[in-house]
Amino acid sequence: MKAIQVLEPGNIQIIDRAIPQIENDDEVLVKVRYAGICGSDMHIYHGTSPVATYPRVIGHEFVGEIVETGKSVRNLKAGDKVVIEPIYYCGECYPCRMGRPNVCEKLEVLGVHRDGGFQEYVTVKAANAHKFAEHLRWDEAVLIEPFTIACQATWRGDVRKGDYVFIQGAGPIGLAILQYAKYRGGICIVSDVVESKLAEAKNLGADYTVNVLKQDIASEIKRITGGMGANVTIDAACTPKTFETAVNVTSPAGRVVVMGFDVAPSQIPQFMITKGELTICGSRLQTNKFPEVIDLFNQRKLNPTALVSHKMHFTQIKEAIRIAEDKKQQVSKILLEF
Ligand SMILES: [Zn+2]
Ligand SMILES: [Zn+2]
Structure with a gap:
């Protein structure tokens, strides 16, 4: 073979x-x-x-x-x-x-x-x-396995109905996370640098899209969320810079989900995390998520x-x-x- x-x-x-x-x-x-x-x-x-x-x-x-x-x-x-x-x-x-x-x-x-x-x-x-x-x-x-990764990220971020969910990156994982966050009732904002990928995110139900090359991400998130910030930010772009942005635009009591393998440090002041009691968590692979995702696939919900x-x-x-x-x-x- x-x-x-x-x-x-x-x-x-x-x-x-x-x-x-x-x-x-x-x-x-x-x-x-x-x-x-x-x-x-x-x-x-x-x-x-x-x-x-x-x-x-x-x-x-x-x-x-x-x-x-x-x-x-x-x-x-x-x-x-x-x-x-x-x-x-x-x-x-x-x-x-x-x-x-x-x-x-x-x-x-x-x-x-x-x-x-x-x-x-x-x-x-x-x-x-x-x-x-x-x-x-x-x-x-x-595609079941990639969707278990998305399931995990939305679970780690505790995405709830009505939450503003900001997803950085509209590659396959970002788009799977978008679908899962929509399934969980989130209002989804997706950022990327490629217009065609943002258009794809729109097709898949993104409520807002932001091109970070053309728009200022922090002020866009503020505008969309009425000044509050995103309740859950999931970083599927995974650069030292996007992690900094994630912490910067997340609301008090919000959650930041980190998925990257980059070993370069990001610069994040403690106060950004303390003042709003942010929860910052990693999301890696998945924890017993196959049965749930297979069920959604079998029903063709995604x-x-x-x-x-x-x-x-x-x-x-x-x-x-x-x-x-x-x-x-x-x-x-x-x-x-x-
Ligand atoms: Zn993979
Ligand atoms: Zn063990």
């Missing part, structure tokens, strides 16, 4: 390897059908991921069909359509005991710390394979395909990376068919 492997930063190849075998009774063998390319896959390719190890078969957004099940697996059978929850954790450390296995001390993410989904077959623990409804297409269901700009065969991975880099403004989510 074929697999897409990053041998070392900057060097990605399609390699031949044996189809993996079930080694433990609680595992399943999955034939991968569709996968999505994520910003973090690009970081691993470029060597800018602070957590990845090499060589690595990348890919953590993927769906497929169960081919074989281990002896102790009861809830899955050959032919089931599944989406993979890409995290492995110890179950014993402090975060795991707190019900937050996504930040486990021994966290391993498929496609980052362990080989992931950009291969024709993969074995995973049955507990990591979630069934979805038969009527969903592969190219829809493959619009996942709006995030997709390209569909390609997995053997075109180098071309896909070239497109992701050269045409940043036109590219949203690129899907790979296996």
Whole structure:
């Protein structure tokens, strides 16, 4: 079978390897059908991921069909359509005991710390394979994982009905967060620097959009919220500057959700946080959000395909990376068919 492997930063190849075998009774063998390319896959390719190890078969957004099940697996059978929850954790450390296995001390993410989904077959623990409804297409269901990230961010930000929610960045994650925040009843403001992405945000229900190259973000947020500020700000643009802006434009008693992996510091005076008792929290991966998101997908309550700009065969991975880099403004989510 074929697999897409990053041998070392900057060097990605399609390699031949044996189809993996079930080694433990609680595992399943999955034939991968569709996968999505994520910003973090690009970081691993470029060597800018602070957590990845090499060589690595990348890919953590993927769906497929169960081919074989281990002896102790009861809830899955050959032919089931599944989406993979890409995290492995110890179950014993402090975060795991707190019900937050996504930040486990021994966290391993498929496609980052362990080989992931950009291969024709993969074995995973049955507990990591979630069934979805038969009527969903592969190219829809493959967006379940990115939407769990959006679900997590709106949960961490405690988005409530009627809250002003400011989302920075209208890439695939920003647009998924927008849809989730709308679902939770938020009034959504989306910022970006690309007009076409802001137009897409409008199509997906953004109540307001702001082009930060043309408008002053702080005064726009003030104007829209009647001087109050955004109640929840979710930073899906993830630069040192956007984090500063987030703290600056969030209302007293508001929440700021941080999602970036940038290691450069931001300049944020303590008083900005103390005076309005802001809650500033990180949002990473997701905590048991697959069942909720799968349910919304099964009912077609979200619009996942709006995030997709390209569909390609997995053997075109180098071309896909070239497109992701050269045409940043036109590219949203690129899907790979296996
Ligand atoms: Zn991702
Ligand atoms: Zn743990």
